[in-house]
Amino acid sequence: MIPRIHRPLWLPLALLLAACQAPGPAAPPAAEADSWSAPTLQQATPAPPGSLETTLRLIRHHWRLVAAVDAGGHRIDALFVRPEAPLQLDFNASLVSVGNACNVLSAHHTVAAGSLTIAAFASGMRACADPALAALDGAIANRLQGRLAMQLDAGTPPRLVLTNDAGDVLTFAGVPIVAPHSDGPP
Secondary structure, eight states, X not given: OOOOOXXXXXXXXXXXXXXXXXXXXXXXXXXXXXXXXXXXXXOOOOOOTTHHHHHXXXXXXXXXXXXXXXXXXXXXXXXXXXXXXXXXXXXXXXXXXXXXXXXXXXXXXXXXXXXXXEOOOEEOOOOOSSHHHXXXXXXXXXXXXXXXXXXXXXXXXOEEEEEOTTOOEEEEEEEEOOOOOOOSOO
């Protein structure tokens, strides 16, 4: 029978941890030492209060246009070309896309307390035979660009109300995005 040598269990763990440590910045050669300085860490700008919660609420729904009025209270008919397929906004952490127009439009967005800022939209170049449908891309992009006042109401269904500088008020109803079911590995 061969005797077993017992080692403390902490020794392999300590060696493993020591091997995994990231090296610090390398020191420059002696000739460059006078002009070299260690890199400094920059503090990240904190997100505005409530923006993460608001972004998560936006991401979890498809937002379908249910009402749109101009500053005078008149319905914006140009946004309701296809009543069976209303305009739809979909968000991720940094992009918003507009579906059910002639082309799919997308733009970067930022969320702040009470506002949503949308950059210029990018669009596909598909030609649409219906002139009203072809004009829909521009009609929605012009109304959703820039800083918009935002009201996000919980309810059934939840409502997203966006108001632009011209006084147009667009109201969207939220439809929950259902995550696919997973019962475990296939």
